[in-house]
Amino acid sequence: MKLGKYSFGIGDRFGHQGKAQLAALVKAKEAGVDVTPVWNKSYREHRIIGTKPGDVRAEADAAVAACGWTGAYFVDADHIGLGNVDQFIEASDFFTLDVADFIGRPAEKVDVDAFVAKHAKLIGTLEIEGIGKAFEVGEADLKVLAAKYVAAVKEAGKIYRHIASKKGAGQFVTEVSMDETDLPQTPIEMLVILAAIADEGIPAQTVAPKFSGRFNKGVDYVGDREVFAREFEQDLAVIAYAVKEFGLPAELKLSVHSGSDKFSIYEPIQRALRKFDAGLHLKTAGTTWLEELIGLASAGGEGLEIAKEVYRAALARMEELCGPYATVIDIKPGKLPDPEVVAHWDGSLFAQALRHDPFCAYYNHHFRQLLHVGYKVAAEMGARFTGALEQYEDTIAEHVTTNIYDRHIRPLFLD
Numbered sequence: 001m002k003l004g005k006y007s008f009g010i011g012d013r014f015g016h017q018g019k020a021q022l023a024a025l026v027k028a029k030e031a032g033v034d035v036t037p038v039w040n041k042s043y044r045e046h047r048i049i050g051t052k053p054g055d056v057r058a059e060a061d062a063a064v065a066a067c068g069w070t071g072a073y074f075v076d077a078d079h080i081g082l083g084n085v086d087q088f089i090e091a092s093d094f095f096t097l098d099v100a101d102f103i104g105r106p107a108e109k110v111d112v113d114a115f116v117a118k119h120a121k122l123i124g125t126l127e128i129e130g131i132g133k134a135f136e137v138g139e140a141d142l143k144v145l146a147a148k149y150v151a152a153v154k155e156a157g158k159i160y161r162h163i164a165s166k167k168g169a170g171q172f173v174t175e176v177s178m179d180e181t182d183l184p185q186t187p188i189e190m191l192v193i194l195a196a197i198a199d200e201g202i203p204a205q206t207v208a209p210k211f212s213g214r215f216n217k218g219v220d221y222v223g224d225r226e227v228f229a230r231e232f233e234q235d236l237a238v239i240a241y242a243v244k245e246f247g248l249p250a251e252l253k254l255s256v257h258s259g260s261d262k263f264s265i266y267e268p269i270q271r272a273l274r275k276f277d278a279g280l281h282l283k284t285a286g287t288t289w290l291e292e293l294i295g296l297a298s299a300g301g302e303g304l305e306i307a308k309e310v311y312r313a314a315l316a317r318m319e320e321l322c323g324p325y326a327t328v329i330d331i332k333p334g335k336l337p338d339p340e341v342v343a344h345w346d347g348s349l350f351a352q353a354l355r356h357d358p359f360c361a362y363y364n365h366h367f368r369q370l371l372h373v374g375y376k377v378a379a380e381m382g383a384r385f386t387g388a389l390e391q392y393e394d395t396i397a398e399h400v401t402t403n404i405y406d407r408h409i410r411p412l413f414l415d
Ligand SMILES: [Zn+2]
Pocket: 079, 177, 179, 180, 208, 257, 258
């Protein structure tokens, strides 16, 4: 099973926007670019909202049938480990093996020695096509890096083989992710990781490193764009080298997690992809739910009431809701609007405060981030919320499709 050169993570909290999301990829196809949809939902998200992996599969299949989508599509078990992979086996055909927690766990000396012996070629002056400067790698450096990463990649190997034993090799797409760590990986670290992935026999088609800068949920990139651009290009160069040297799948490409809304780095990403003729997998951060809120607010009436209630409750429960996302959000409570003031907003003002339009004077990224993690409140509203999604389906669908196509697909792959 092959993912395709460009792929895009969709999937939504409440499972109502499959069709509206896929419509954006249909538009992309009509505009001349094939982007494979990947429905993803993490274990954390399932747990908070009370859904099951089978629900995502049902949503994807229904959307594909409704849109007459004839291309490939996948259902991603996002950020899974050995402890929770079993519940995803049946419904998923894309697995994101999360090994971040295992990075730095001491590897066995025999494994480190074996790695260094096998990859002795990396020692000395190493030139990688596409990276201007050569790297000097000593044997001791390589040992340190192997000790840092080999145990984590061995864990990925265990998860991969477990899935392969149930689904059969070649019946699913594999991603290895280590984005949820503190420090970004250097090009040489990336090279060591890819060598270890090859040694484990993991046919990774995507790899998600940690980039420098902050990838907060639902808002723009925070960091030095130049540093990011250089790092991104170096990673592409390392991947091309690793495919040739270690025999990894030719399709191997970068996966950018929480990649939605990172508008300020789309231009350097696009430039780098063209330069290296490389593919990309971009995972979104579940922000389609915010388009639902924008649609509800814009619809007015009960829709706007619900949107305001979600905000009021989310503010009251801020600590609880932000807890699971503490490392990937940045909210200044003093910048949040008073719910008494919000109570007097009309739908247009609510939508403008929430919509990620950096040029809009009313856009408030603190407000947006709090609502982003506030989906638990909507989940607890149950049928009142999902009923409103159905009642205002047309308005919401337009926002969902426009967000993905105009703000994401076009600047990344088309403009
Ligand atoms: Zn991730």
